[in-house]
Ligand SMILES: NC(=O)c1ccc[n+]([C@@H]2O[C@H](COP(=O)([O-])OP(=O)(O)OC[C@H]3O[C@@H](n4cnc5c(N)ncnc54)[C@H](O)[C@@H]3O)[C@@H](O)[C@H]2O)c1
């Protein structure tokens with residue numbers, strides 16, 4: 195419960211604030227709203243085009259935090275109410291974006307508009323009205339590692355200097371323009387540069403967050419259940435969908451890419467520290483990830499298969515994975531980040547934050563949620579004859 199005696203990392207009392215959260219109805223936004231309602235006195239002006247993932251926080255009116263969260267159904271592309279909401283708030287958090295890789299090469303214009311053009315007015319209104327901004331970028335701004343360009347047998351590939359991603363030192367390495375995968379990373383990089391420049395030239399108080407594969411309940415959608423049948427969500431939801439349907443998990447280009455996964459609930463702790471410690475967070479770019487949870491996508495598939503079998507009580511398939519080419523799965527123009535390990539020095543020094551949850555444990559709680567939420571609906575969908583259109 196909210197308590198009056200809450201203090202920041204320097205021992206100062208934390209004052210209740212109003213937060214304009216854009217993209218509050220998404221995966222990260224829903225967890226952040228939950229945390230803010232349950233553990234702080236802050237008020238949230240929740241902006242999104244959807245609210246399904248935060249419905250449980252908005253209704254009924256008897257909820258203990260009723261009156262501290264308001265939903266505003268606004269498309270930030272074209273709504274003049276946005277500036278008014280930013281003016282009413284002490285802090286704006288911008289989460290709104292197209293952020294599923296299947297869109298980057300197939301809808302590159304929408305991707306660039308969403309991640310750069312649509313974010314411009316948010317930055318401008320914050321700067322002009324002297325409001326603090328926490329902007330959500332991505333670890334994809336690092337692109338590929340330097341090490342990936344070394345010969346396969348080079349011993350330097352083992353040297354962390356060639357693969358650890360550090361906010362103030364690593365370069366941003368993207369593929370050629372026809373590899374449209376990088377439309378997202380490039381748009382995010384340019385908006386980061388704009389936010390940074392507003393800070394340098396006009397004194398905007400900003401924090402930039404670079405999430406490294408945050409995963410957990412409510413991430414994306416299950417195709418054909420609460421999202422389009424032909425839609426391709428991010429890997430957690432793709433693999434969950436396969437497991438729920440008893441199908442082999444599809445490994446793109448052999449599943450050799452590596453990722454570090456962090457539990458959403460750990461990551462949200464880091465965001466709350468940023469919100470409540472402006473003096474420590476302003477002017478910084480923060481990697482937020484779990485360097486201890488690195489796996490190849492193939493290993494992730496194997497682990498998810500094992501965990502799902504445990505939580506569902508259903509036996510794993512004899513052949514749990516199949517290989518698929520990236521062209522077949524994502525279409526022309528796909529490319530991939532080879533490896534993503536965050537350097538944690540800055541977030542450790544500034545906010546003393548460290549992730550806690552192991553990959554096994556976070557998959558166990560997440561897949562328990564997926565099974566409980568979707569297994570019955572999938573069973574019904576599979577048993578129904580295909581509707582004639
Ligand atoms: N989940 C991760 O691990 C991760 C990793 C890297 C970066 N990020 C970044 O964090 C942010 C949030 O990611 P997420 O995983 O919660 O994604 P999400 O898709 O679940 O949430 C984004 C939300 O923004 C809303 N939105 C998009 N365009 C909008 C518009 N024009 N007007 C109003 N609302 C709009 C969507 O409806 C959605 O609810 C994004 O900026 C994303 O690029 C997330």
Ligand SMILES: O=C(O)[C@H]1O[C@H](OP(=O)(O)OP(=O)(O)OC[C@H]2O[C@@H](n3ccc(=O)[nH]c3=O)[C@H](O)[C@@H]2O)[C@H](O)[C@@H](O)[C@@H]1O
Pocket residue numbers: 293294295331332333334378405406407408427428429430432433444445446447449451453491530531
């Ligand atoms: O989460 C992040 O930190 C960032 O990275 C993600 O990018 P990526 O990790 O490539 O996206 P996923 O869809 O989660 O894919 C991870 C890996 O799994 C592979 N994959 C995905 C789906 C699938 O069914 N099979 C499969 O092998 C992909 O090719 C990729 O190598 C998205 O770009 C963003 O949400 C975000 O900015």
